[in-house]
Amino acid sequence: MAAAPNNPAGDTIFALSSGALPSAIAIIRISGARARMALEALAGRLPQPRQSALRTLCDAGDVLDEGMVLWFPAPRTVTGEDLAELHLHGSRAVVEACYAALRRLGLRLAEPGEFTRRALFNGKMDLAAVEGLADLLAAETESQRRDAIRRQRGAVPRLLAGWRSRLTLISAAMEAAIDYDGEEEVAGQCAWSALTDSLLAEIERAATLAPAERLRDGIRVAIVGPPNAGKSTLFNALAGRDAAIVSDIAGTTRDVIEAPIAIDGIPFVLIDTAGLREAVDPIERIGVSRALDEEDLAQIRIDLRDDAQEDARTIAVSSKADFRTPRPEHLAVSALDGRGLDELQRRLVAMARGILPGEGEVTFERRYREALFAVRDELVFAHRVPDLVLSAEHLRRAGRALDAVLGGDGLEDMLDALFGRFCLGK
Numbered sequence: 001m002a003a004a005p006n007n008p009a010g011d012t013i014f015a016l017s018s019g020a021l022p023s024a025i026a027i028i029r030i031s032g033a034r035a036r037m038a039l040e041a042l043a044g045r046l047p048q049p050r051q052s053a054l055r056t057l058c059d060a061g062d063v064l065d066e067g068m069v070l071w072f073p074a075p076r077t078v079t080g081e082d083l084a085e086l087h088l089h090g091s092r093a094v095v096e097a098c099y100a101a102l103r104r105l106g107l108r109l110a111e112p113g114e115f116t117r118r119a120l121f122n123g124k125m126d127l128a129a130v131e132g133l134a135d136l137l138a139a140e141t142e143s144q145r146r147d148a149i150r151r152q153r154g155a156v157p158r159l160l161a162g163w164r165s166r167l168t169l170i171s172a173a174m175e176a177a178i179d180y181d182g183e184e185e186v187a188g189q190c191a192w193s194a195l196t197d198s199l200l201a202e203i204e205r206a207a208t209l210a211p212a213e214r215l216r217d218g219i220r221v222a223i224v225g226p227p228n229a230g231k232s233t234l235f236n237a238l239a240g241r242d243a244a245i246v247s248d249i250a251g252t253t254r255d256v257i258e259a260p261i262a263i264d265g266i267p268f269v270l271i272d273t274a275g276l277r278e279a280v281d282p283i284e285r286i287g288v289s290r291a292l293d294e295e296d297l298a299q300i301r302i303d304l305r306d307d308a309q310e311d312a313r314t315i316a317v318s319s320k321a322d323f324r325t326p327r328p329e330h331l332a333v334s335a336l337d338g339r340g341l342d343e344l345q346r347r348l349v350a351m352a353r354g355i356l357p358g359e360g361e362v363t364f365e366r367r368y369r370e371a372l373f374a375v376r377d378e379l380v381f382a383h384r385v386p387d388l389v390l391s392a393e394h395l396r397r398a399g400r401a402l403d404a405v406l407g408g409d410g411l412e413d414m415l416d417a418l419f420g421r422f423c424l425g426k
């Protein structure tokens with residue numbers, strides 16, 4: 001998509017903002033400095049601001065349609081610009097005729113997401129809200145809708161600003177402690193320690209929650225282990241179809257294979273990987289290196305290694321439990337007779353719930369999370385260093401990292417990708 005101008009004052013845009021044609025009603029939205037002129041040219045007299053009025057729409061003496069029109073003068077509009085809406089009969093011919101008339105008046109069709117882009121640049125929405133809106137429009141599940149609404153309604157900047165002001169308070173308490181000696185210093189240290197502890201816990205939780213894009217795409221679950229451990233067989237059993245090739249030849253799977261599945265309404269992306277070993281075959285070696293990457297990236301891994309250790313993101317599985325004695329500390333699973341599969345699914349759901357946002361929690365897009373990890377690291381350093389002066393410096397850095405998110409550093413880079421996710425007319 002071509003980048004829309006940051007200052008769009010010159011161009012007036014229009015687009016169909018309602019659904020696919022034909023439909024009962026088609027709503028054409030017009031935004032920009034010439035919206036008023038265009039509305040007057042087509043509909044004659046302007047209606048009262050923000051009140052609908054019935055008008056006959058004409059183009060050079062030709063009646064286009066009869067419909068409701070609305071006029072929203074800037075700046076109290078969704079885009080921050082003059083805005084008009086035409087509510088027409090939802091036929092292709094009517095809409096095409098209107099488009100043609102608007103083009104003749106010097107207006108142009110909007111790019112996908114361009115209305116929202118203008119809202120962003122005119123300060124009508126913040127970036128997190130735009131991201132939330134994009135997800136709201138794409139939401140398919142209830143958890144996606146709830147999360148998107150919270151973000152669209154400004155939950156992210158509210159949280160960030162709250163953390164920022166607490167950090168400022170902590171820094172102030174800290175500077176005060178530096179000015180004291182002895183007992184007071186210890187007391188001061190304890191006070192700010194407690195403050196940073198709770199802030200750290202909150203930021204840590206926010207950064208480790210499933211990111212917004214995971215909620216969109218599904219929580220990644222990588223199945224890893226040695227060749228012939230039964231990874232692909234297990235993958236197929238969980239996916240409910242023969243998506244991956246299974247054979248008794250070690251090194252069968254080389255590429256990464258993905259299958260989206262839902263368990264208890266939670267979206268997962270299952271990932272089958274190449275068996276981990278010192279491969280001689282160069283192609284298999286690439287497969288092994290990809291497997292290790294997926295293992296790192298995944299939020300949850302199902303580990304079929306003999307020495308697998310359970311942790312917050314790992315389920316250690318003894319496969320082929322129908323004919324091998326499973327390790328007592330591992331979950332015994334057999335893709336052949338089905339034992340352990342229900343329990344494995346229960347554990348996947350339980351782990352997912354731990355990293356999905358709960359009531360009132362909000363997820364963060366990747367770029368926020370990276371900054372949050374930076375903030376967290378600085379807070380950890382601030383705790384660890386023995387010297388209050390050094391601690392104060394780490395707190396300042398944490399503050400700057402938070403400011404970077406609040407100020408939207410690196411904004412331009414991701415705008416095109418973001419607006420590309422919008423449909424036309426939004």
Ligand SMILES: Nc1nc2c(ncn2[C@@H]2O[C@H](COP(=O)(O)OP(=O)(O)OP(=O)(O)O)[C@@H](O)[C@H]2O)c(=O)[nH]1
Binds near residue numbers: 228249250275337
């Ligand atoms: N008895 C029994 N055999 C199994 C089970 N799971 C897999 N197998 C067999 O073990 C062999 C290897 O299975 P795969 O699923 O291809 O193993 P993999 O871990 O994907 O192997 P690579 O892709 O080569 O790393 C096949 O012959 C499977 O039929 C199981 O639960 N029980």
Ligand SMILES: [K+]
Binds near residue numbers: 246
């Ligand atoms: K195999």
Ligand SMILES: [Mg+2]
Binds near residue numbers: 232
């Ligand atoms: Mg395999």
